[in-house]
Amino acid sequence: MLVLTCVPAFLVLLILVGLFVRARPILAEKPFFSLLFSSAWSPLKGDFGLFPFIMGTLWVTFVSLVLAVPVSLLTAVFLSEYAPRSVREFTKPIIDLLAGLPSVIYGVWGVLLVVPLVGRIIAPFFGVTSSGYTVLAGGIVLAIMIFPTIISVSLEVFSSIPYQMREASLSLGATKWETVRHVVLKKGLQGIIAAIVLGLSRAFGETMAVLMVVGNIPRLPRSVFDGGYPLPALLANNYGEMMSVPLYDAALMLAAAVLLLVVLFFNVLARLILVRVERRAA
Amino acid sequence: MEIRPHLSVQNLNVYFDQLRILKDVSIDIPDHKITVIIGPSGCGKTTLLKSLNRLLDPLDGVRVEGRVLVDNVDIYDPRTEVTEVRKKMGLLSQRPQPLPMSIYDNVAYGPRIHNHVDKKRLGEVVEQYLRMAGLWEEVKDRLGEPASRLSVGQQQRLCLARGLAVGPEIILGDEPTSALDPQSSQNVERRLIELKEEYTVIVVTHILRQAKRIADYIAFLYLGELVEHGPAAEVFANPRDPRMRAYLTGEIS
Structure with missing residues (x-):
């Protein structure tokens, strides 16, 4: 049992080590940090700067969180605190269904709807010309994909808060909204952070839907209306192709390792925040 | 009894879906007394x-039908x-x-949301109500700690202080000692007796001995019906209704 428990932790380590071993050829030629922070990506000339991809990943994820967190939290609050039972029971299965849709469907839908929306309406509104294949389009599609996760985890969290605690606040003459703000959200803070982290992890790793709408331009995005090229898309598009280019394979392995490191970093960060919140609320 | 009690229930009916939980309850709650609602569990006391x-x-x-008058205003209006x-x-x-x-x-929760206390005076107000609830001495050095670290008995007195800080006229207790140890229970009961000087107190309990200890006025509910109510001494000495008599002798509980 103990051995079995150790397997997952061991696997993560094994994957990470494996990726770095395969990335050794490129690390032998150039220092790790110059690869990480260089913006030059032209494999034929031997330039493998990963910075645009790292930033592409961070941008898309950030945009999706900015869009998804407020909307999902307010939805969860409405469903748990305000909506009549019938609405809640009708909506919950639909939200759970959204979580199970294959991501390629979100991708196709993004190409058909979100990309033109960004290209023809949102970008011109801000006075920018854009094809629509942008970081923003990626962020929107991703946001819609992580709604269900954040909503259903938050709903679980809210329903674990005893009704009597809300009653205590109401009986002091607090309005429903005051009760939500000071009691429900406060008591549920820990769980809400966990919900957001779950959404975040999904956003980092999501490949298919994002790569279909984000433009895949290996250049540093300067605004949400630029195209981007997140790490997962880089791997999915290029692994197995162009392998004749020297060091390409090693560069992609390094990209994979970096993606893994980024995800690990944010997970650890979230865990630390959780521990602090826990200690304060104890 | 006063002519105009500030809490009066008139023909109150409460339904949960099709089930009728309270049947035509009418009662005037006497001011500045402890009214204890007794009756077997599931009879509608808490409702x-x-x-x-x-x-x-x-x-x-x-669904609620009927009227509850507080200071002559129907709260269900x-x-x-x-x-x-x-x-x-x-x-x-x-x-x-x-x-x-x-x-x-x-x-400070109540005063803050109702904004009826000057920010500078908030500290004094908190102290005043914690003293009133008999908790000040125990917590004065640890006011910043999470309330969940207090013992259950202290928490109940904290809840009392929290309720008083809003400036109510009436104190409602829903079996307020049922989760407490005997000593904490006694402590809470003593507070309630002190508080009736200034407040009207209504307590639900299923502990007959507790009712005898603190009640000035008794309301006996049985299966959603208000069977008997009156001054405690009278009701305990001479119960009129056979169901009340059976409850007092422990035949129904």
């Missing part, structure tokens, strides 16, 4: 108590502001429910 400050409202499938009604009453629940914040913030 009656919660109907007094409209805590039944948020529940699905509940659509024009009545529910938060105003609730401000007039402090509630002690079966298990104390400290809010997820510090001891200080728990007591």
